[in-house]
Amino acid sequence: MLVVKIGGSQGVALGPICADLGALIQQGQKVVVVHGGSAETNEISARLGHPPRFVTSVSGFTSRYTNRATLEIFAMVTNGRINTLLVEQLQKFGVNAFGLSGVDGRLMMAQRKEAIRIVENGRQRMLRDDYTGKIEQVNAALLRLLLEAGLTPVIAPLAISPAGEVVNVDADRAAAMVAGAVQAEQLVILTNVPGLMRNYPDENTLIPHLPRIGLEQALSFAEGRMKKKVLGASEALDLGVSKVIFADGRVEHPVLDALAGKGTVIS
Secondary structure, eight states: OEEEEEOOSTTOOHHHHHHHHHHHHHTTOOEEEEEOOHHHHHHHHHHTTOOOOEEEETTSOEEEOOOHHHHHHHHIIIIIIIHHHHHHHHHHTTOOEEEEETTGGGOEEEEEOSOEEEEETTEEEEEOSOOBEEEEEEOHHHHHHHHHTTOEEEEESEEEOTTSOEEEOOHHHHHHHHHHHTTOSEEEEEESSSSOBTTTTOGGGBOSEEOGGGHHHHHHHOOTTHHHHHHHHHHHHHTTOSEEEEEETTSSSHHHHHHTTOSEEEO
16 A cells, blocks of 8 residues: 655656556555645635735644634645546556545545644734644545545645535645555655755755654754654554655656655654
């Protein structure tokens, strides 16, 4: 079992990724795909007159501020456009892909955060109208049902709360939770950089292998969105995933290169 998270950053090449997945699936590999959509959501939000806003928590993690209007734009872009076009690409490469979000069939359950504490202009403040959450449960039985039917699940990063509210969830951490739920051997996280770099953006400082014990230190030098990826990797390993790979989604064979050990391998 393999889980592949396709990053939503600019430059990630969907065609080569889908070609690799098609080749693997035709060889009998079981795959679950989770995707992001940050760059496209930013662009479309701005065009709709609702430019994105990002906030930083007191622990140093950056996330999208998601009020109700932002949530609806995020759902429209990720679950509507990106998910559908990704399924289309996979179908072209012979993959019978099945698009859904974590809302469908209560695939991903997440507790909505009643309030989040952020740091803004050097001062702490509380946000109380945010529709984000942390995934607490994944419906692995639903994913197994799809896989056993010969379908490849393609999951958009939205979840449902126990109260029935849609929430925005971090796609990297969602992929980690999915990987743990389906007992995946490997989780591949594709992004627009070669892997984890000790001194970003100097690609000569790429870390080819990182032991599980080194993840806590990695949080201290990971920049921006990479912090969430490191956190997701830690959560995946805690859930029994043997190996997490941060790899370059811009190359000719993104998935095959990652499985061959190119990028940052965490085990």
